[in-house]
Amino acid sequence: MVLRLETELMVRESEIDGTLITSPEHVENCLGELKSAAQECFCLLAINAKQRLIEKHIVSLGTLTSALVHPREVFRCLLMCSAASVILVHNHPSGDPAPSAEDIKITRQLVSAGEIMGIKVLDHVILGETALSLREAGLVKF
Template structure:
């Protein structure tokens, strides 16, 4: 419980409204606290129409090898913040940023949900020893 609260506070405190994020490396720097996390953390970065950060939210705090993610939990903060798009991100505490089959599956589900909700998913970045963009890797079709 204490670790979860510390992680949630770190994610909230690190948010800098108006930050422009255009590359996976920007996401990696913006979420640098995730590199040190011992558990998987799934974060949504709410963006405005000009792709500037509105805020970011910790959606799920998991175990050393997985985090349970549900579309409802991802989109609630995006809707409340008035986001027009978002970037998904999560860490792999092992350091291996290779996305799992489940990472790809949930990304596709969230892209579909985003299309229905009118909130574009711009990318999903997996943070390990380096950042891996599912968009750049061609693993999902982003709108």
């Protein structure tokens, strides 16, 4: 499953057409295959200055219940593609999109790092049976 998922994302990267990303539903359309993954995957949607999708990246492939994420790996990808902003995305294989304390903690760290780096974190969307936006839920100040 992991290799197939990674391959699908890589193929889809070549099909990116500057899609406008403005809602969790748009995120779900871009990375909906994560909903059926058997392990947690932490991904990025790199966004340009006009709010258009420029690249997708898998940052971390984890276990059934967690994925290791560090700001260094997140922002390395974004700097290399000249992203103006980012939408963080990861899945919960359990199907429950409710964020853990660790999800909120890493989101806050990445928002702070983004402020320093000049790359705005627009949202963090968790994909389960449905998509949950931490921004819309008011769980993290962006």
